Amino acid sequence: MQEKTGLSRDELLKISHLDKSFGVVKALKDVGFAINYGEIHGLIGENGSGKSTLSSIVAGMQKADNGEMTFLGSPYKPENSIEASAAGVCMVLQEIGTISGISVMENLFLGNGAKFSKYGFMNLRKMNTEAESLLESLQMHHLKPNTLVDYYSFEERKLLEIARAVYNNPRLLIIDETTTALSINGRQILYRLIKKLAGEGKSVLFISHDLDELMKTCDVLTVLRDGVFIDTIPKEKYETNDIKMKMVGRIIEGDYYRSDYDCTFGDEIALKMVHVCTENIYDINLELHKGEILGISGLSESGIHDLGRLAYGIDEPVYGRATHGKDNAPAKKKLSAKRRKAGYVSKDRDKESLILNDNIRNNIAINAYDYVKMGPFIMPNKEKSYVQKQIDNMRIKCFGMNQMVNTLSGGNKQKVAFARWIGVDTEILILDCPTRGVDIGVKTSMYQLMTRLKKDGKSLLIISEELSELIGMCDRILVVKDGKITKEFSRGRELSEHQIIDYMI
Amino acid sequence: MKDKTWLRQFVINAIPFATTVVVVIFFQITTGGKLLSTNNIRVLTNQIFSVLLISLAAIFVYAHKNLDISIGGMVGCAMLFGTLAVNATSSILVGFIVILIFCSAIGFTNGVLQKFFKHLPFLPSLCMMFILRAIVTYAGNIQTFKISNEYAVYDNTTLKIVVLIALAFISYYLFDYTKIGKFNKAMGGNQVTAEQSGVNIAKYKILAFLLVGIYSAVASFFLMVRTRSVVAESGNGLEFDVMIALIYGGMPLSGGMKTKFLAAVFGAIIVTVLKNGLIMWGLSTGMVALVKAIIFMLLISVNYTRTKGPLPR
DSSP: OOGGGTOOTTEEEEEEEEEEEETTEEEEEEEEEEEETTOEEEEEOOTTSSHHHHHHHHTTSSOOSEEEEEETTEEOOOSSHHHHHHHTEEEEOSSOOOOTTSBHHHHHTTTOGGGGEETTEEOHHHHHHHHHHHHHHTTOTTSOTTSBGGGSOHHHHHHHHHHHHHHTOOSEEEEESGGGGOOHHHHHHHHHHHHHHHHTTOEEEEEOSOHHHHHHHOSEEEEEETTEEEEEEEGGGOOHHHHHHHHHSSOOOSOOSOOOOOOOOOSSEEEEEEEEEOSSOOOEEEEEETTOEEEEEOOGGGTHHHHHHHHHTSSOOSEEEEEETTTTEEOOSSOOTTTOOEEEEOSOIIIIIOOTTSBHHHHHHTTTTTTSEETTEEOHHHHHHHHHHHHHHHTOOOSOTTSBGGGSOHHHHHHHHHHHHHTTTOSEEEEESTTTTOOHHHHHHHHHHHHHHHHTTOEEEEEESOHHHHHHHOSEEEEEETTEEEEEEEOOTTOOHHHHHHHHO | OOOOHHHHHHHHHHHHHHHHHHHHHHHHHHTTTOTTSHHHHHHHHHHHHHHHHHHHHHHHHHHTTOOOOOHHHHHHHHHHHHHHHHHHHOOHHHHHHHHHHHHHHHHHHHHHHGGGOSSSTTHHHHHHHHHHHHHHHHHHHHOOEEOOGGGGGGOOHHHHHHHHHHHHHHHHHHHHHSHHHHHHHHHHHOHHHHHHTTOOHHHHHHHHHHHHHHHHHHHHHHHHHHHOEEOTTTTTTHHHHHHHHHHHTTOOTTOSTTOOHHHHHHHHHHHHHHHHHHHHTTOOHHHHHHHHHHHHHHHHHHHHHHOOOOOOO
């Protein structure tokens, strides 16, 4: 059937001359490449390079302005994701895509309910057996079909989504930035699955920011830059610096972390946690000093994210306390930004740290109203010049402060979330996965910013699942396992990921 | 890079104003000039007054993605207690103070209760409506409460206009130039973000409901001196008039930054002129309600189909 359209025998999906714009922003310009049968095809590029736009067009979530796609030898133009999935294209999204309030199996068989129903009644037992065998085959036995999805963590729900996509038996599986949400364990499951699919002659389009991961997993890599197709590189020709250069368009030096090994910081304590306990955390004691970068490492379900929320004061400990500053002021939720000593950037950018349906101005100014007031009134001119200063300072790529935040790329969104706290001169910054889903260019500027903040005597608490980042940036690293601190490392040239992993798992 | 969004923004902002002008001109012509006759302007002012006044405060509640359904019951009850106070003390001032304290207390309670109904935020004001409505209906069925006709002097159009303009200015400044408005809009956009930025959610919700209480108190006072009697139906349906006015004025029910102060002003004018004009055409009250409902439905559908979630990029 391939011969008819003049396709090469091996091509499963051929994309040609794809264009897409959002208003004045051109997200894709004349993009074209092909994915072969049984191929693990990596897609890489900086934030805003058009990776997600491209994959969502293939998955039928939006339509291209121009261009054609050929799938399985016939023209392919999905109207929506249901049509795409019927044709054999399934996608696992970057952000969460399970439905809360219903069980694991109901999520698994979403849209496939007809298979289990008879005379309008659902055969739940059949559904349960089927779900069990599916999860078993994917080595996700820790997920129980009957449990509500709400009981599972972000990561486990992500795995569930992958299972759902696989159940639909796709010819092409698209995985968009999923690994950033997964721990090492979850990633292994995913890699195994990808290999298995490829072995069965199915194809995978794998999108990630993690170059090492892509180089390890994929047979072929396609590089996009600013919505333009740059190159498709086969596995034999992989070379890290070459790929990085193609991604960014300029030469990037291998090292973008802190270069100094000078671990001096003040004696003054900025943040202190004493015997902090909750349901997921046991007896955490830590001290963050003035001018120190303290890293917290651990698996994503080890409680490191809870620790960040407790340190900031969004959650209150069951026992023990978290305090800020030398006067030991308790970490409280309800304090205005001006009276607060700490700032917090959440891991969940779209749901927690940003007001997506609002402009950059309001997102940045929300912390600064106390600084641009005269009497009770907020002065618009002062507010605008304050926001503009932050935009320039953080080099946020935008048309202006009135641009909506949901039209920004991931890296620029994160910059907005940062700018909110940098502008008000926060003493303690608690950053939960600060570079999750952010490209190399933005990462570099984030690391430079962190180094500068340290020099200015600010204290930073970085919670991250990326060990290289912690080793590269922190003065001290605390390792958390099952809610307990198991080990402390100091900054050093010899410190390696393997040493830390031993205490994590 | 050129930013063309301002033009789009300008057009979007101009729509409620343009609609107001078109509606007024349309009814002015089709009623043969009766709409803007001296006599009818007085009627219109009275009709617009309560809805507009309360809408000016309700925008704060709508901004944080909520509704206040207790407004009608609150106004009815306030008129009842105000009437009782005036009759007991023969002082209009005491009557006003009683109304103000009562409405503020109800608004405050609505706000405080928000804390316990995070996922069903309209529930407290719904319960409040049932209670207050029941009191007014019960009292109104026993007897009609009246105050002396001498108090009609306070039902003065000039006074009302002055009060309305003053309160409109206060509301405008609070909404666009203070933390009360800014934070309520932010909470409508994303409450978690606001909370993590240190916004005292409970406090700003209480302030929003308290404002509705205070503005409703002023509206109740002027309704009391105009009708000078309280019946079972006093204040009935006012909350829905406010809701319809705000939606006519372009207020998104999803709250957030797109809530505009002017939605209250234009919405109240549009809905009142529409009602008034249709009655002048000779339509029955039932027919007017039907026309209003159809327009309301159209607006809601436009309001909701337009707002799509962000697509992955």
